[in-house]
Amino acid sequence: MATDELQAYGVREMSDDEIEAFLSVQTTGVLGLPDDAAPYLLPISYGYDGDRRLYFTYLEGAGSRKTTLSERADAASFLCYAVDTLYNWESALLSGSLNRVPESSWDEIDDHLADVWRPALLEDATLSGEVSVFEFRVDDWTGLKHQGLPPALEPSSE
Incomplete structure (x- = not known):
C-alpha cells in the first residue's frame, strides 16, 4: 500500500524536522548491511550528531x-x-554510507555516544574486547508516523 493510501488510516509522512527530532531522542534501530545471500540485519544502538x-x-x-x-x-x-x-508509532528509514572513525577522532564524537543505550553485556564485554566506531552518513531519509485513532474510528462530534 502506498503512503498516500495510508493517509486514510491516519498515517502521514514525517517532515525533515520531525525525522531529525525523532532520531535525536531514540537510541536504537536496525542496521542493514549488504551481504551475498540476503541483507545482514543488526539491532544496534547509536548516537546522533x-x-x-x-x-x-x-x-x-x-x-x-x-x-x-x-x-x-x-x-x-x-x-x-x-x-x-x-x-x-513512528519510523524513519535512512540510507547512506558507513566509514570507520579513526580512534584519534573519538574524542570529537564522544558527546554523541555518551548517552547511548547499551545492554549490560556490551558494557561488560567492552572492557575486554576490541572496540571500533563507525559513522553512518545519511544520504536520504523518509519517515512515517501515526498518532491517534484512524479517522474512521474517531468519535463523531454529533
Missing part, C-alpha cells in the same frame, strides 16, 4: 561479520522505530 550522521560502537571479535560487511559496503540502510501503542 544532529547533522545527518549516526555513530555506532562495535564490539569486535575475531572475524567480526558486522565489521567485515561494514568495511566493504558501498551503501547501508538503517531503520529506527518506536511503537507506543497500536495507533501511536
